[in-house]
Amino acid sequence: MAEALLPHVESSLVHVGEFPGGVGAPEPTFLPEDESHGQIRERVADLVMRACVKDYEKAVAADDVFLYQTGMAAITRLQEAIGALRKDGPTVVFGAVFHSTYHLFEEGEGGIRHYGKADESDVDDFEKYLEEGGACAYVFTEFPSNPILADKYGFFLVVDDTVASFANIDLLAVADVLVTSLTKSFSGYADVMAGSLVLNPNKGGYPALKEAVSSRFRNEFFAADASHLLSNHADYLSRCAIHNRNAAALAAYFHSAAEDPASPISRVWYPPYSPGSGNLQAFLRKPTEDFAAPGYGCLLSVELGTVAQAAAFYDALNFFQGPHLGAHLTICMPYNFMVYGKDSPEVHAAYGLKPQQIRISVGLEDQEVLLQRCAEAVRKMADTA
Structure with missing residues (x-):
């Protein structure tokens, strides 16, 4: 995006004023989308529904897929959306996660409750915590832990499937949201960054999540990056x-x-x-x-x-x-x-x-x-x- 803007700096850059603390600043216009955005959303939706392990009542549609400029941006925007729905309780993390993800939760308003081993004893400890009235905004893991708990206690289960990728695993049976860094295998050539959220229409929390995410969504993913990602993905x-x-x-x-x-x-x-x-x-x-x-x-x-x-x-x-x-x-x-x-x-x-x-x-x-x-x-x- 910087490369695309650079030739226009001298001819179109306008100083609109100074706004200490952001007070009085004009609303950002964000970025326009082009056909590449829609094609990527359709491709992600198709991959999520490809060769599934079971039949699902509802298929993931292209408008259930939200694109961001990086995987961490996708997680950050999801954190904001869920925070608006559930203001109390920490983000509960099972297993090892990307260090930036860990620090994002650690610095969040609700903090983090981390079960590193992600074994049966950790699941038991977590259930005891919930039984005793412990709060939980949502559970984040890089592989599903215990979906039965999510159904029983009503929290969202968010799964980062980046490492195994869409090609290999189907997590719609357990996950409310799939988070993927499209920078990795989806792109495959280490020269463009992107991320996605996929909302699962088969889960009870889907309507509330769809409203929370879509009402806050503003495109921040540059069109030339989307076009290049689509080309890489072939x-x-x-x-x-x-x-x-x-x-x-x-x-x-x-x-x-x-x-x-x-x-x-x-x-x-x-x-x-x-x-x-x-x-x-x-x-x-x-x-x-x-x-x-x-x-x-x-x-x-x-x-x-x-x-x-x-x-x-x-x-x-x-x-x-x-x-x-x-x-x-x-x-x-x-x-x-x-x-x-x-x-x-x-x-x-x-x-x-x-x-x-x-x-x-x-x-x-x-x-x-x-x-x-x-x-x-x-x-x-x-x-x-």
Whole structure:
């Protein structure tokens, strides 16, 4: 957007005054939409209803999809909308979530109540909290926890499905709202940002949520970004199939290495090797001709015995480095160490986010090349750590 505006600065930039504290400032005009916005909404709605695990009474329509300039923008606007409906109680978070999401809730008016392990004992503790009259604005998780509680106590269940993505999982049976960073696998090429909310018309809270979100919605997603995102998305399903295969192959390699007592590899965090992986099976979409093998997405974490070993492995790993996921190139990062290393690391390590983990987001490279690079990094680590 800045690039598009720059040529017009000299000819059309007008000083409209100064407004300390925003008092008296003119109302913002926001951004116009074009046909790309509508096509993306239709595409998201189609993907959500594709190869579902069950038949639903109502289909998600294009006007149930709301587009934003980033995934975090989508979460922020949803937080504002739900806050208008439910003014009391914290946001309850199950499991590990994106650090910016965590801080958004932490800084919110109701604060955060976090169940990091997201196991049965955490669910029991949460139910006890509710039974004793504890308030809850809504539950946010990056995978559904216990939808029965949501029905019983009447809170909204919001699920971030970014990692597994629309191609692989169907969450309409449990989620009131799906939050997705379209920046990731949906785009696939790491050169445009966007986010979406999908409201589930099969849930009792849908009318109130639809009104709260739609009445506040103003387009902030620039048309040229929407057009570019739509172009990137053309090969989405074929890319997701490669992501699934590559990640599964690397996970199998690291799991095999971890079974050797002499190996510095402790474990790999990726289904079916992670605790609770069995819960994912019920939400995998049905195989189709154009997507024969729904899987678990592009992201895995490799856990080493020590931080020193993790550092040596990371230094030897011949992948691009950074925090992104879902791109066409494989990217790695000591995510937990960098994000939580100075922010109560022991708290996050207690539910699995240990500093000696290296996060890998697989790309579209040849599977054998990726396996060879990982094996080479393990060998080099053994020589230096």
